[in-house]
Amino acid sequence: GRFEHLAEEYELELSMRARRNSFIRGEMAPVELRAHLTIHGHELPLTLLEAASLTVTTTQRDDSEIRFELDTTELLETGSLRTELRVPESTLLFEAELAGRVSSLSREKPSLLSAMSVQSTAGSDNEETVDGFYLTRTSGGFAIERRGRSGELRPDRPVSVWCMRGEMAFEPVELKTDAAGRVELGALDGVEIIHVTDDDSEISAGWRVTRDHVWLPETVHLRAGEVHRIPYAGRATAVDPRFFSCLELRGHHETQPIPVRSRIEALSLRGGFLEVGGLPAGDYRIDFKESGQQVLVRVSGGRAIGDRLVGRHRVLEPSPAPRPHIPRVEVAEAEIRFAVVGGDASTPIEVVADRYLNGTRYWWSDPFPDLRQRISEGSAATYLTGRDLGDEYRYVLDRQRQPRYPGNPLERPGLVLNPWMLRETSTERFGAATGGAWAGRRPTGSDAAGGELEEDFGGVQLDRDLEMSPFPDFLPDGPVILRDLKPDANGWVRVPIAALGGNPFVEIRAGSTTRYVGLEARDFAPRDLTLQRGLDPDRHASEQKRIVPLVEG
Incomplete structure (x- = not known):
């Protein structure tokens, strides 16, 4: 051992x-x-x-x-x-x-x-431009507002908009802000990135379109025949190859696994969860094609011993229960209501209402626990018939076996009679090659690639390379954050729309799920950021440096 x-x-x-x-x-x-x-x-x-x-x-x-x-x-x-x-x-x-x-x-x-x-x-006073683009949500989708540093609207201004979906970029569209300084974009189904520019004013901004999202674990461990529930917040109402795939993987842990067949029949949608069950022992990969996320499912054919799933060839740490999930959100005339599944009294439920979309996300899901596996293989008895040595080692061994003869006892010519020719030289060191094994056993246990305690981390890396909007110093108030919300007796959480401060961009978060709701934006009075105590433009002014001694008393 x-x-x-x-x-x-x-x-x-x-x-x-x-x-x-x-x-x-x-x-x-x-x-x-x-x-x-x-x-x-x-x-x-x-x-x-x-x-x-x-x-x-x-x-x-x-x-x-x-x-x-x-x-x-x-x-x-x-x-x-x-x-x-x-x-x-x-x-x-x-x-x-x-x-x-x-x-x-x-x-x-x-x-x-x-x-x-x-x-x-x-703030925006660190920017070189006086205008900025801001992305907000409405009941009809998304909209871009163009405002000045003090929040003044910029009507009838040119805006060049181009969108991206995956690796495909659409042709730019030349638009113009309306009387309210806004450009309505609609629902933007399938669009992932929005980028707006105005070449004349040399201002630009970009956003990653926020969609309902669930942070998923990278790896799931379960026993053969067991059913595991994965939270889902996409548009699919049934298991469809356009939205999901479940592939059985084959291959040694030293090599890249290869898909061999589809196991999509093991998937089912029920109550806002994607259920996977009925799989025999092996490795599988579930692809969520809408979000691009992948979940590796390792199924053990062994039995549970303590807090481990012990099989013939590997030991797995079982997956914990799914985190709380928000299956759906309903928007009524005066309130927003949603249900939380899998939570308890200590589950943090938050609602955040903001005027504009941030360049960074407020909510990060806590990392999922590291699921570990240990691969155990039986020791193999191997008979080695030979070993290929490197050229350097073979030369040394061969010279040791050669017969030795008496050499010339005369002194060697010295550098005085035979001086070296002066020239630039360079040296380079080479290490002795170790050669390669002819035969041998494959590494086993913790020696094998992946045999050590492998660590799998969940979460999605967010793209923060997009150019953000200028800081909206002109907003009269910050976002409304409602924390520690509790569901009623029927499991519903109700939030009055009047409590959201008229902000149209609403985020609902519980567990690893984030839902987004767009409301109709209300007008607001921007903060007055103009210089209140300025210099008189009709008089001359200069800056002087003076040193005045202090007088006692």
Whole structure:
């Protein structure tokens, strides 16, 4: 047998979650901090962090910094901390740092850990342009607004719009804003990216179109014949090859698995979940063609022993129960209602209403637990008939077996009589080749590729390369965030539309599911960002540097 001892290496992660439009200068911005302490992918309680400190640094436009500390009690006990940060007028960014130490069992000294998260709050006054494009949602789909720095509408202005669907880009369309400074785009079915430009004003912006989304685990482990439910938020009402595929994979773990047949009959849609069941032992891949996500399903033909699925050739860690899911959302005249399946009293349910679409997402799903597998193969008895040696090693061995003869006892010619020719030279070192084995057993157990404890991480990487809209300093209020919502006796959560502040872009989140709803946008009075105390244009002004001594008293 073989035992591989992993080093005692801890990892600390910190994320600052806040909507970009929340950082209105002079106001309080709601912020949520989340931290994770892990060792080789295993979650550890944050209470192991000793002498913990949470420092927030505010960087101003003149490069000055303001530091203050927050209490870490709630963060260490629950893993999250909700607070509000005041946004000074000249703030550029917030930087949060969590630091502490963890007592090490294998070292004499503790492990020092730190994690950092940065949130930019740069306003539109850092931009070179005076106009900006903003993407919002309406009851009819999406719309683009063109506004100035103080929120003034820009009617009858040219707008060039082009869209992308996958790798296919459509031809640009030349449009013009209406009297309200808006361009209605409609539902944009199938469109993934919107990009707008105005070459005359040299302004542009791009957005990834938000659709209902579910964060899925990368890997699912289950027993043969077991049914597993995967949350689904797409448009399909039945299992259709246009939306799903389930392929059986074959191949050794050292090579890339190859699809051999379709197993789509093992899939079914029921109650907002994609159910997979009735599969024999093996490996399968489920493709969600709408979102491009893939889930690897490993099925064990063994039995459950403790917290593992033990089969003949591998040991799997079983998948946990599905996270809470929002099967559907209904919009009535005065309220938005939705049901949450699989949740309990502690399930965080949030609704966020914003005026415009952010360039970054407010909500990140917590990482799924690392599902591990260990491949075990029987030891093979192998008879080795020979081994091909490298040229360097063979030369040395052959020279050792050659007969030796007496050499010439005379002195060799010296450099005085035979000097070296002066020229530029270069040297290069080559290592001795090890050769290749003629025959041998395949690596087994933890020696095999993938035989070690493999770590699978869930989640989707978001594209943050798109050019964002200027910061909407002119908004009178930040987004409306409703937290800790509770379902009624029938399992429904009801949110009055009047409580959303007239914001049309609504996000509903529970578990790993995010739903989007578009309402009709209401007019608002922008904040007056004009310079109140300016210089008199009819008089001359100059800047002077003077040194005046202080007089006692």
